[in-house]
Amino acid sequence: MLGNIILTKLFLVYILYINTNMLIYRSDRPGMNIVISNSSQEPIYEQIARQIKNMIMRGELREGDMLPSIRSLAKELQISVITTKRAYQELENDGYIVTVQGKGSFVAAQNKELLREMRLKIVEEKLAEAVDAAKTIELTLEEMQEMLRILYEEV
Amino acid sequence: MFNLILKDILIQKKTFLFGAVYIMIIILSFQQIGSPMVPASIIALTYVMTQYACAYDDKNKADMLLNSLPLGRDTVVAARYLSTFVFLAIAVVYYIVLAGIISVLRLPVRVYPVSFEDIAGCLFSSIVMTSIYFPVFFKVGYIKSRMVNFVLFYGLFFVGGMLVPELVKDKNSELAKWTTRLFSNQWDVHIIAGAFIITILFLSASYMLSLKFYRNREF
Amino acid sequence: MAPILEVKGLKKEFKGFALKNISFTLERGYIMGFIGPNGAGKSTTIKLIMNLLKRDGGEIKVFGLDNIKHEKEIKNRIGFVFDENYFYEELTVAEMKRVIAPLYKNWDDGAFNRYLKKFSLPPDKKIKELSKGMKMKFSLAVALSHNAELLIMDEPTSGLDPIIRSELLDILTSVIQDENKGVFFSTHITSDLDKIADYITFINDGRIIFSCPKDDIFEKYALVRGPKEILNTSIRQYFVGIKENRFGFEGLVKDKHQLNKMFKDGIVIDKPSLDDIMLYFTRRVQNV
Numbered sequence: 146m147l148g149n150i151i152l153t154k155l156f157l158v159y160i161l162y163i164n165t166n167m168l169i170y171r172s173d174r175p176g177m178n179i180v181i182s183n184s185s186q187e188p189i190y191e192q193i194a195r196q197i198k199n200m201i202m203r204g205e206l207r208e209g210d211m212l213p214s215i216r217s218l219a220k221e222l223q224i225s226v227i228t229t230k231r232a233y234q235e236l237e238n239d240g241y242i243v244t245v246q247g248k249g250s251f252v253a254a255q256n257k258e259l260l261r262e263m264r265l266k267i268v269e270e271k272l273a274e275a276v277d278a279a280k281t282i283e284l285t286l287e288e289m290q291e292m293l294r295i296l297y298e299e300v
Numbered sequence: 301m302f303n304l305i306l307k308d309i310l311i312q313k314k315t316f317l318f319g320a321v322y323i324m325i326i327i328l329s330f331q332q333i334g335s336p337m338v339p340a341s342i343i344a345l346t347y348v349m350t351q352y353a354c355a356y357d358d359k360n361k362a363d364m365l366l367n368s369l370p371l372g373r374d375t376v377v378a379a380r381y382l383s384t385f386v387f388l389a390i391a392v393v394y395y396i397v398l399a400g401i402i403s404v405l406r407l408p409v410r411v412y413p414v415s416f417e418d419i420a421g422c423l424f425s426s427i428v429m430t431s432i433y434f435p436v437f438f439k440v441g442y443i444k445s446r447m448v449n450f451v452l453f454y455g456l457f458f459v460g461g462m463l464v465p466e467l468v469k470d471k472n473s474e475l476a477k478w479t480t481r482l483f484s485n486q487w488d489v490h491i492i493a494g495a496f497i498i499t500i501l502f503l504s505a506s507y508m509l510s511l512k513f514y515r516n517r518e519f
Numbered sequence: 520m521a522p523i524l525e526v527k528g529l530k531k532e533f534k535g536f537a538l539k540n541i542s543f544t545l546e547r548g549y550i551m552g553f554i555g556p557n558g559a560g561k562s563t564t565i566k567l568i569m570n571l572l573k574r575d576g577g578e579i580k581v582f583g584l585d586n587i588k589h590e591k592e593i594k595n596r597i598g599f600v601f602d603e604n605y606f607y608e609e610l611t612v613a614e615m616k617r618v619i620a621p622l623y624k625n626w627d628d629g630a631f632n633r634y635l636k637k638f639s640l641p642p643d644k645k646i647k648e649l650s651k652g653m654k655m656k657f658s659l660a661v662a663l664s665h666n667a668e669l670l671i672m673d674e675p676t677s678g679l680d681p682i683i684r685s686e687l688l689d690i691l692t693s694v695i696q697d698e699n700k701g702v703f704f705s706t707h708i709t710s711d712l713d714k715i716a717d718y719i720t721f722i723n724d725g726r727i728i729f730s731c732p733k734d735d736i737f738e739k740y741a742l743v744r745g746p747k748e749i750l751n752t753s754i755r756q757y758f759v760g761i762k763e764n765r766f767g768f769e770g771l772v773k774d775k776h777q778l779n780k781m782f783k784d785g786i787v788i789d790k791p792s793l794d795d796i797m798l799y800f801t802r803r804v805q806n807v
Contacts, residue, residue: 216695303622307618372591
C-alpha cells in the first residue's frame with residue numbers, strides 16, 4: 146500500500162516536472178524550429194506567424210532576440226520572400242516583433258500583463274491535468290499540496 | 301572584338317591541321333600551271349577558313365549567343381571582315397613555310413616564291429570575294445548563302461588567282477594591253493592605286509550593306 | 520528605384536502567331552516565374568527582351584533603361600541561361616571563357632573558377648562532351664560570374680532531372696539573398712516555381728492571363744471537387760474551368776471565398792498547384 150502511494154507520487158512528480166519545464170525556456174537550447182505544411186488550408190504566412198507567436202508566448206524567444214532575415218528564412222524553408230515578409234508584417238502589426246531598417250527583426254518587448262495572463266492560463270491547464278490524474282488514484286488535496294511544495298522548492 | 305577573331309581560329313583547329321594538306325594539294329595540282337599556284341593556294345585556304353567559320357557559327361546558332369552577350373552587332377560584322385584578313389595572313393605564312401620546307405628538303409616539287417604582286421592579287425580577290433559574300437551571309441545566314449558561295453568560289457578562284465598577277469606582270473597579254481590602253485600613260489603603280497581605291501570603295505559598300513542587314517536580322 | 524524589368528504593351532506579329540499587349544513588371548529582390556504552355560510566347564518574349572527579335576510595339580525597360588537604346592550596357596548586367604546551349608561545342612570550357620570573359624566589364628574570374636569547382640566542370644573538357652545538365656551548369660557559371668543584376672532564364676531546366684533542378688533552385692534562392700538582384704525564369708515545369716517564385720506571370724496564346732504575387736494566386740483560386748448535381752448555370756460562372764467525369768466534377772474556382780457562401784456539404788476544396796491553374800486556364804473546359 147505504501148509502495149503504491151510512493152510510486153504514484155513519483156509518477157505525478159514526474160508529470161508535473163516535465164510540464165513545468167515546458168514553461169521555462171532554456172537559453173542554451175539551439176535555434177528555433179519552424180515547420181510548415183504545403184498542403185494545409187492555412188496560408189503559409191499564417192503558419193509561420195502563428196509558430197513564431199507561440200514561441201514568443203512560451204518564452205522560447207525573448208525580448209530582443211533577433212529573428213532570421215526574411216530572405217534567409219525564405220531560402221531555408223524554400224518559400225517565397227513575399228510570404229516571409231508578410232508573416233513578419235503580421236507579427237509586427239500585432240506587436241510581437243519590431244523591424245529595424247538595415248538591422249533586422251527583433252522580438253518586441255511584450256505586453257507583460259498579456260503574457261503573464263497567457264502563462265497563467267497554461268499553468269491552470271496543467272494543474273487541471275494533474276488534478277484529474279490525482280483524482281483517479283484518489284490522492285487527497287493535502288497530499289497534492291505537499292507534492293507541490295516539494296517541487297516548488299526543488300526547482 | 302579580338303576575342304571573336306580568336307574564337308574563329310579556335311573553332312577550326314582541324315582546318316589548321318589540314319591547311320598544310322590543302323596547300324600541298326594545290327601546289328601539286330598546279331605543277332603544270334606554274335606560278336599561279338601561289339595566289340591559288342593562298343586564296344583557297346583563306347576561303348576554306350572563312351567559310352568554315354561562317355558555317356560553324358551558323359550551325360551552332362552562335363548568333364543567339366553573340367547577341368546575348370554585351371556585344372554590338374556592328375562588332376560582330378567587323379570581326380568577321382577582319383577575320384578574313386587574319387586568315388589571309390595565316391594562309392600566306394602557311395604557304396611560305398610549306399614552300400620553304402619543300403625547297404630545304406629538295407623535294408621533287410616545283411614551288412614558286414611569294415611575290416608582292418601575288419599578295420596584292422590575293423588581297424584583291426579576297427576583298428572582292430568577301431565583299432560579295434558577306435552581305436548575303438549576313439542577310440540570310442550560311443545555309444541559304446551557299447549558292448552564292450559556289451559561284452564565287454569557282455569564279456573568283458580562277459579569275460583572281462590567275463588574272464591579276466598576270467595583269468600586272470605580263471604586259472604582253474591581251475588583257476594587260478587592254479588595261480594599259482585604259483590607263484594610257486599610267487604606270488603600274490597607278491593601276492594598282494586605281495584598283496586599290498576601287499576595292500576599298502567596294503569593301504566599304506559591302507561593309508555598310510552587311511551592317512544594315514545584320515542590324516535588322518531577327519533570331 | 521526603377522523596377523529591374525518592365526514590359527509595357529509589348530507587341531510582336533508573326534505569321535500565325537502574335538504577342539498581344541504583353542505587360543508585366545518585376546522589382547528588384549524577387550524571383551518571377553514566367554509560365555505558360557508550349558508555344559504560348561515565353562521564348563518570344565524573352566528574345567524580345569534580349570533584342571534578338573525586333574518588337575512591333577510597346578516598351579521594354581531593363582534597369583529603367585530602354586532595352587534597345589542601352590542594349591550593350593544592359594547586357595553587361597544581365598546573366599542569361601537559355602534552354603538550348605548556344606556555346607561553341609568545339610571549344611573547351613576554358614577556351615569558351617577566354618572568348619566571353621573580356622566582353623564583360625565586371626567579369627569575376629575567381630567567382631567563375633569557384634563555380635567550375637562547385638559544379639565539377641573540368642576546364643579542359645570540350646563543351647560538346649558535357650552532358651545536358653553540365654551544359655546548363657556551365658551557362659549558369661558564366662551567367663553568375665560577371666556580377667549580373669538580372670538573371671534571365673528561358674526554360675533552363677527542361678530535360679533535366681529533379682536533382683539538378685533542385686540544385687538550380689537552391690542557387691537561385693542564394694542569388695536572391697541580395698535584394699538588388701532579380702531573377703526572371705520561364706518554364707513549363709511549374710513545380711519548380713510552386714515553392715520559390717515570388718511572382719508568377721502566366722502567358723497563354725500570346726496574352727498575359729495574370730501577373731501577380733504567387734501567394735495571391737493560392738489565396739484566390741481553389742480546386743473544387745463535388746457531385747455533378749451541384750452544377751447549374753449560376754454556379755458554373757464561379758469557375759474558370761470544369762472537368763466532368765462519370766462520378767463527379769473537378770473545377771478551378773476563381774474566388775474561393777465566394778464558394779463558402781454557396782456550398783455546404785459534399786464538396787472537397789483543395790489547394791491547386793500551378794499546373795492545375797495552367798491547365799484550367801488553357802483548356803477552359805466549361806459549359807457556360
